[in-house]
Amino acid sequence: MSADERVFVIVGASLAGARAAETLRAEGFTGRVLLIGQEDEVPYERPPLSKGFLQGKDAREKAYVHPREWYAEKDIELLLGRRAVAVHPQARTVTLDGGEQLAYDKLLLATGSRVRTLDVPGADASGVHYLRTYPDSEALRAALSRDPSPQVLVVGTGWIGMEIAAAARGYGCPVTVVGTDRAPLRKVLGDEPAAVFRKLHEANGVEFRFESGVREFGSLDGAVRSAVLDDGTELAVDLVAVGVGIRPDTALAEHAGLAVDDGVVVDASLRTSDPDIYACGDVASAYHPLLGRHLRTEHWANARAGGKAAAKAMLGQDVSYEQVPYFFTDQYDLGMEYCGWAGPGDYARVVFRGSTEIVDGKAPEFIAFWLTDDDRVVAAMNVNIWDVQDDLSALVKAGFSGTPADPARLADPSVPLSALLPT
Template identity: 55%
Template sequence: MPTSSHTVAVVGASLAGATTAVALREEGFAERIVLVGAERHLPYERPPLSKGYLLGSAARESVFVQPETWYAEHDVDLRLGVRAESLDLATRELVLDTGERLPFGQLVLATGASPRRLDVPGADQVDLQYLRTLDDSDRLRAALRPGVRVVIVGAGWIGLEVAAAARTAGADVVVLEQAAVPLGVLGPEVAGVFADLHREHGVDLRVGVGVAAVRPTGPAGGTAGILVLSDGSEVAGDLIVVGVGVIPNVELARGAGLAVDNGVAVDAALRTSRDDVLAVGDVANATHPLLGRRIRVEHWANALNQPRTAARTLLGRTDAYDRLPYFFTDQYDLGMEYSGHAAPGDYDQVVVRGDLAERAFIAFWLSGGRVVAAMNVNVWDVTEPLQRLIRSGRSVDPARLTDADVPLDDLVGTTPG
């Protein structure tokens, strides 16, 4: 039987956690793998929870990373419904809520993130809905139907995807956003496209307003309630969904004395401040070789791709995770892909190729003439050249970016700038 020094323990039976196990086996690791997850479901992907699965267009089986038989066939000890309580690095043991102390040689933290809670008076008096887990999506899917009035707090990606699903199901929808525009990270030039999209589909989108308090309209603990807004007005809903961001689950790492900074701080090889402990997915704040700083990305692509780098690092074949951040959304008849990283302050100009009004365009975020991020809306098969353009670091004439007659490949050139 393999000794504990050869055991890799993975905490978090998520997409990132399960894919770490897959990558280890594919990279040739033949020793023991233990995958520990607090949920009782098989590891699953999260994007369908606010997209196809919530809409009812994707089957339940489609959300799972691997069929149940895969774990036994690949000798992965899958522990579901088991929570890791603490991490003892001195003895290299993971303390589980079953009382077991699980010894390991190396550890991967794939603990993800948890929804940020609405912290206002009365919030504990109403059963506010959050969307993070498969069970959350099941509850919302059952509740979204014609005649139900849904109030959504937060016009980020989750909030707007839930709004689209609710309207598609025939529910009445109000979306409340504290910022001046939805999806403020995109900037006003592009955010307006999504605001117009939802209003055209009957969403009552209100911006520049926060929530001051919550009041139940029935017995405490029910889903119906009234939101008292910062402007003094009130909004009633049969169902209140909160999507105001997430908080990385760093409790294990912090308790063990690992470096924590907006997530678990890791290097480009995904090692924490201890070489025998790695972190992947939503919880990992990773040094990005191309961007030259740490970033924490809460999207599917990181959870899917970081585990390959982590597996190679665990096997002594140190690699660097340098994929560009990537995410996508589907709302009504709008499909979008985004590559790169352009947080507020990271860019000084946004230019567009195509027609914003027709919702068929590519937007480019520039910093000093270099493209740092790009988003294609209802324009397909362009992700690869857009990512090459970003990675090239070239300065590009904005007039060429906006000219649809200039092929994207011509913007990249043949050598890095």
């Protein structure tokens, strides 16, 4: 079969899906490229939904991966507002809602994830918001910016919850955050770095209720008006923003009989258990050669780089996806970048370069390093210090390759980061 007769289908008009389609054309693929998305929106990046767009600073179009006309120019067929309901690997077809069948030679699943919802009485009241799509962000932004300012309850102490809390305070809303852990972001960052974010939010007027969940919501005329916590405390609220995590959207993969384990299981080339089907982005649990295990990461950089890598693999190129996990956040005057992988049990201690103190409500400037027992750097985070990610990523790669670092030199701001890199 000649190249221009092949059909590559991408399910998920997301950042990952759009980057895959872009890469197919950039690498010279001249066959059919179909990009299927459930939303009517052209592919967009999601970080602005909880950052610049939610805060009212960025225009909607700023997050678009490409303008609509770009897809026509590149002969990429956009099937928006359509849902893939089944994949048939033996027949190599995808079934769309409405029954239409699409044949494929290679298939990419970039189906992303779905928000976890609260299963408590009253959670269906108006004024209870989730955040995953542009309409979600638009509705939440409109609710936060109304006059008088609503009393906001944020459920969840992860990245989305903390970014929503910061945005809400930017609109002048009173904010209470409730979470089951004892500090915000603790499961991701550990106790000491998490304490920095707690102090920053408290300095900006956020009240926390830790080690608790919501038992039920009360409403009046269908609108949320109160929340009862696990200990029986009742809070008056006008708006609830729920950020309790996401789950990979593996329904198509499961229907197709693909290997699934906290995501669609793929090898280092992002190929699934079927040789003609690939997966990338939030939905993929990919084998990471550097870390020696499968990882599923839910961040912008993984979608961006994973889409490109998957496209190259679909074209038969030799691909080993070794992207160092990366994410970023903006909260108040704090900007942060993080690279590496340091979950509970993956590190022994955190070493800081610079002060982590909140002074006069202002965010600090520092770098944090997550070290193993043998002083290998497995993750690093720069806070309000810029243009250091290349060096930090190199330190993390060296750490996972078995090279230790000197903790004293890591902590010493007078030692250039470049001087810490292995030669």
